[in-house]
Amino acid sequence: xxxxxxxxxxxxxxxxxxxxxxxxxxxxxxxxxxxxxxxxxxxxxxxxxxxxxxxxxxxxxxxxxxxxxxxxxxxxxxxxxxxxxxxxxxxxxxxxxxxxxxxxxxxxxxxxxxxxxxxxxxxxxxxxxxxxxxxxxxxxxxxxxxxxxxxxxxxxxxxxxxxxxxxxxxxxxxxxxxxxxxxxxxxxxxxxxxxxxxxxxxxxxxxxxxxxxxxxxxxxxxxxxxxxxxxxxxxxxxxxxxxxxxxxxxxxxxxxxxxxxxxxxxxxxxxxxxxxxxxxxxxxxxxxxxxxxxxxxxxxxxxxxxxxxxxxx
Numbered sequence: 419x420x421x422x423x424x425x426x427x428x429x430x431x432x433x434x435x436x437x438x439x440x441x442x443x444x445x446x447x448x449x450x451x452x453x454x455x456x457x458x459x460x461x462x463x464x465x466x467x468x469x470x471x472x473x474x475x476x477x478x479x480x481x482x483x484x485x486x487x488x489x490x491x492x493x494x495x496x497x498x499x500x501x502x503x504x505x506x507x508x509x510x511x512x513x514x515x516x517x518x519x520x521x522x523x524x525x526x527x528x529x530x531x532x533x534x535x536x537x538x539x540x541x542x543x544x545x546x547x548x549x550x551x552x553x554x555x556x557x558x559x560x561x562x563x564x565x566x567x568x569x570x571x572x573x574x575x576x577x578x579x580x581x582x583x584x585x586x587x588x589x590x591x592x593x594x595x596x597x598x599x600x601x602x603x604x605x606x607x608x609x610x611x612x613x614x615x616x617x618x619x620x621x622x623x624x625x626x627x628x629x630x631x632x633x634x635x636x637x638x639x640x641x642x643x644x645x646x647x648x649x650x651x652x653x654x655x656x657x658x659x660x661x662x663x664x665x666x667x668x669x670x671x672x673x674x675x676x677x678x679x680x681x682x683x684x685x686x687x688x689x690x691x692x693x694x695x696x697x698x699x700x701x702x703x704x705x706x707x708x709x710x711x712x713x714x715x716x717x718x719x720x721x722x723x724x725x726x727x728x729x730x731x
Contacts, residue, residue: 442476447489450481455498460507460547462535472534474500482508487516494520499531503547510555518562521548525569549582564589572597576605585611586641606638613642621650628654633673640676647683655681659692663699667707674708678715685721693727 445453454477461474481504485493491514493505506524509517527544542550549566552558558566567588570578579585585607588594595615602608602623609623620642627639628651636658643651658677667674678696681689693712700708713728 438473439471439476442473443480445477445480447481447484450477450484451493451496451501453477454481454501454504455496458498458500458532460500460503460531460533462533465534465536467537469536474534478504478508482511487512487514490514491516491520494524499529499544503531503544506548507551510551510557513557517552517557518565521552521566522569524548525566526573526575546578546581549578553582563587568594574601576601576607579605580607590614606635609638610641610645613646616646620646621648624651625654628658633670637673637676640673640680643680644676644683647680649684651680652684652688655684656688656692659696663696666704667700667711668704671707671711675711675714678712679719682715682719682721682724685723687723690723690727693724 442450442453454474457474457477459474461472461478463471463475465472465475482490485505485508487509490505490508490512494502494509496502496505502524506517506520509520525545525548527548529544530541531544531547532539532541533547549570567584570582570584571588571594588611590611594611595617598608598611598615599619602612602620606627609620609627612620612623624639624642624646627635627642630636630639640655640658643655655677659681662670662674662677665674678693681692697705697708697712709728716724716728
């Protein structure tokens with residue numbers, strides 16, 4: 419009897435949800451926009467532990483199917499952030515040629531939009547939402563990416579520079595040097611970009627970061643060394659490596675990964691010995707994880723000095 423009740427209840431819930439979905443799909447464009455703005459969230463197609471399809475997503479799919487490209491472009495200027503972000507998402511999906519123009523127009527929009535994907539709800543600036551979705555969809559050509567990098571750089575938003583790794587991808591132009599150097603004194607991520615010029619003026623910036631006991635600051639110094647592996651930094655790397663023989667990969671994987679990448683730039687016996695000791699001083703699964711990190715570094719930056727280093731273990 420209980421099983422029959424459960425089956426009937428499931429059928430009732432399915433029919434009710436399906437009926438509600440159909441009602442949303444039949445709404446006018448204006449009403450869909452009003453309801454999206456009222457809920458004011460950009461939700462994905464499956465949210466929560468059960469992965470249900472939220473009404474907001476149904477509204478979005480309905481609006482997308484009923485709207486022309488120009489109508490979506492117009493909605494990208496809507497005063498409600500959820501509406502404009504959904505409109506931009508739809509334009510990306512249809513591969514509109516206006517994507518980059520709209521991206522540049524909204525890149526400085528600091529208004530917040532709430533997103534709900536899976537079980538994660540978060541809030542971020544509209545400009546960041548635009549950049550993230552364009553990059554995730556790989557919708558930029560080489561020239562467009564270069565323009566985006568320069569716009570983010572000159573806009574001065576340090577969060578965007580680091581969030582989208584602009585310091586690693588921006589073109590190294592003489593015209594950018596003074597700006598990057600001036601910001602390097604305040605923002606450690608800019609030291610990474612400065613190091614790519616391989617100008618001796620960067621040595622003081624890099625050395626200061628390597629001396630910082632804070633791993634999150636030191637991390638940028640290690641990244642800088644990967645671009646500018648001057649011999650003056652090697653003693654500091656040696657000391658850092660020794661201080662981190664017992665550091666667990668699970669707690670500091672990015673930090674250790676960059677440390678090993680920096681070390682392999684030197685291609686000498688001492689760097690090989692340091693890497694070997696880093697593995698030898700690890701135990702259990704952490705030893706395996708460190709081998710994986712060293713292997714990853716050597717795969718990208720191979721050299722005969724490191725031959726058989728990993729195979730030995």
